[in-house]
Structure formats: C-alpha cells, structure tokens
Amino acid sequence: MITTNKESQFFSDLELSRRLERAEAHSNAKFVEARARVYPESGAQWIEVAGAYAMYDGISSPITQTFGLGLFETVTSAELEKIEKFFKERGAPVFHEVSPLAGLELVALLNERGYQPMEFSSVMYRPIRGDIDSALPRNEKNRVRAITENEGELWAQTTVKGWSHLPELSEYLQELGPISTQREDAVSFLAELDGQPVAAAALSLSGGVALLAGACTIPEARKQGAQLALLDYRLRYAAEQGCDLAMMCAQPGSASQRNAERHGFRIAYTRLKWRLA
Numbered sequence: 218m219i220t221t222n223k224e225s226q227f228f229s230d231l232e233l234s235r236r237l238e239r240a241e242a243h244s245n246a247k248f249v250e251a252r253a254r255v256y257p258e259s260g261a262q263w264i265e266v267a268g269a270y271a272m273y274d275g276i277s278s279p280i281t282q283t284f285g286l287g288l289f290e291t292v293t294s295a296e297l298e299k300i301e302k303f304f305k306e307r308g309a310p311v312f313h314e315v316s317p318l319a320g321l322e323l324v325a326l327l328n329e330r331g332y333q334p335m336e337f338s339s340v341m342y343r344p345i346r347g348d349i350d351s352a353l354p355r356n357e358k359n360r361v362r363a364i365t366e367n368e369g370e371l372w373a374q375t376t377v378k379g380w381s382h383l384p385e386l387s388e389y390l391q392e393l394g395p396i397s398t399q400r401e402d403a404v405s406f407l408a409e410l411d412g413q414p415v416a417a418a419a420l421s422l423s424g425g426v427a428l429l430a431g432a433c434t435i436p437e438a439r440k441q442g443a444q445l446a447l448l449d450y451r452l453r454y455a456a457e458q459g460c461d462l463a464m465m466c467a468q469p470g471s472a473s474q475r476n477a478e479r480h481g482f483r484i485a486y487t488r489l490k491w492r493l494a
Contacts, residue, residue: 227344227462229485234318235288236426237340237464237485242270242284244403244421244428249274251400256392264303267296273307278389282312282490287319297330301493311493316340317486327491336490339474341482342464345427345456356442360409361450369394372405375417379433406451408434408443416443420451427455429465448480 227233245263249272252261263272268289274280283300286292304311313332315323364372373394380386397405402423408416415438419431429451434443452463467473469487478484 227342229483231288231318233342233485234316234340235285236424236462237342238285238288238314238316240421240423240426240428240464241466243423244430245272245274245280245284246270247401247403247421248280248396251396252392255395255399260307266300266303267292269300269313271300271303273304273309275389276307276309281309282314284314286313286315287323288316292323292326294326294330297326313491314338315489315491317489331494332491333494334489335492337469338466338488338490339469340464340466340485340488341474341477342462342485343481343483345452345460345463356410356446358410359442359446361406361446362409363454364398364405364407366398368407369396369398369405371414372397372407372417375407375414375435376431376433378435379417381436404454405431406447408447410438410441410443415441416447418447418451420454422455422458422460425459425461427451427458427460427463429463444476445480 249261249263252259252274259275261274263270265271267286269283269286269292271283272280281304286300301311313327315327373391376393377387377390380390397403397419400421403419403421405419406417407414408418416434417431418429418433421428421430429448432444432447455463463482464485465477465482466488467477474484
C-alpha cells in the first residue's frame with residue numbers, strides 16, 4: 218500500500234472540512250477565471266458571500282454552484298438571497314454543495330427557502346509526503362507527464378474519449394483544452410502507453426491540499442494500470458510542491474470510492490448537494 222506520514226494526523230472535524238472545501242472552491246474559482254480569460258463571452262464569474270464561493274461557469278457547467286456554504290460564517294436569508302440573485306440573473310439553477318459540518322441550522326434554512334437535496338458525494342482524503350510508494354503491481358509501460366502549454370487540445374481529446382460513456386459532456390469537455398493550460402494553481406497530466414496518450418487527469422494545489430480530479434482512461438486502454446500511474450505521479454508531484462494532504466470526491470459506494478480507499482484514502486464525510494426548487 219502507499220505509505221503515509223504517521224506523524225501527520227487529520228481528523229474528520231470542522232478544521233479538516235474547511236481545508237478541503239476551500240481547496241475545492243479555490244480550484245473551481247481558478248477554473249472560472251481561466252474560462253473568463255479564454256472565453257470572455259461566457260460571462261464566467263465568481264463571488265464570495267459569507268465565506269462561500271459562488272461560481273458561474275455557464276448554465277450547464279457542473280462548476281456552477283457554491284462551495285463552503287455555512288462553514289466559515291453563519292448564513293442568513295439575506296445572504297442566501299444575494300447568492301440566489303447571482304445565479305438567477307445569469308439564468309442558472311441554484312446549487313449548493315454542503316458539508317455536514319456546516320450544521321443543522323443551515324439545513325433548516327435551506328428547507329425553509331424551498332431547497333431539495335439531490336445528490337450525495339464522498340469527500341475523501343489522505344496524508345501525503347515525499348516518500349510515497351506503492352506496492353501494488355504496476356505496468357512499467359505507462360509513462361505519466363505534465364502536459365506542455367501547446368498540448369491542451371490533446372489533453373481535452375483524451376478526456377473526451379475517456380468520458381465517451383457520457384456523451385452529454387462532450388461539448389463541455391472539448392472546451393477544456395485551452396482552459397487546462399491557462400488555469401492557475403493547477404496542472405494537467407497525460408498517461409501514455411507505448412507512446413500513445415491513453416488517460417488524463419488534473420491536479421489543483423491550494424493551502425497545502427492537493428485536489429485530484431478528472432481522471433479517466435480511454436476504453437481500449439482500461440485495466441492496464443494507467444489510473445494507478447496517474448495517481449502515484451500526482452501524489453509525488455503534490456508532495457514535491459509541499460502539500461501534506463490530498464483529497465478527491467466520489468459517489469458513495471462507487472468503484473471510484475473503492476479504488477481510492479485501496480490507495481490510502483479515507484472518507485472525511487458525506488456531502489449533500491442542494492437545489493433550489
């Protein structure tokens with residue numbers, strides 16, 4: 218198994234939730250800023266209200282929502298109205314990813330304002346340090362590297378193939394090419410097998426937290442170790458950048474969650490996504 222730093226202990230408490238949620242919020246804010254630079258006509262923008270980051274990345278973008286609601290400051294109806302106005306003015310639905318550490322008072326307020334729960338996700342974490350090692354079998358033919366500035370399109374094409382089972386995301390994923398090389402505090406990676414790109418993934422860095430996201434493998438190259446290679450490489454990269462904590466999110470009980478647990482990740486908490494009806 219991948220070794221961890223036994224001297225680094227993280228408990229599933231409010232402090233950990235704040236670190237994880239802020240890291241994801243920071244990552245998405247940088248994504249929104251990159252889209253605004255690359256596609257100024259998109260109207261991409263984000264604001265901070267009561268410690269929560271509200272992101273607009275397009276009406277159908279999975280990033281168009283809030284992160285950290287209720288974790289950093291108490292949220293009132295007036296502040297929720299400000300957030301709701303931000304989304305409604307742009308014709309977007311109103312979504313909030315809410316940590317259970319935000320408390321029952323926030324849940325009550327969301328219920329009062331007509332929100333409905335719509336999705337669970339497991340927020341997972343593990344300590345990291347420089348001597349990360351994996352005893353799992355590895356395919357030495359896999360080579361992982363960070364993409365160069367002119368490889369955004371290649372990375373996006375690989376990502377589209379990797380998520381080909383979700384054709385509704387194809388257009389959104391195609392637009393990630395230039396954004397993947399323009400986003401600050403983030404690096405995109407390719408895994409190559411016999412010199413050909415077969416898998417892609419991303420890594421965002423914020424406050425000592427490494428957020429692992431977007432990992433996928435093209436159908437014909439699956440079960441050949443590309444995901445393990447991408448995971449190991451990103452953890453090593455994050456350790457070199459001074460990160461002491463890695464995080465990722467997965468659907469509860471999914472294969473992604475099981476794979477993460479096999480590689481030393483633990484479930485910090487189950488997050489609930491809310492939508493304004």
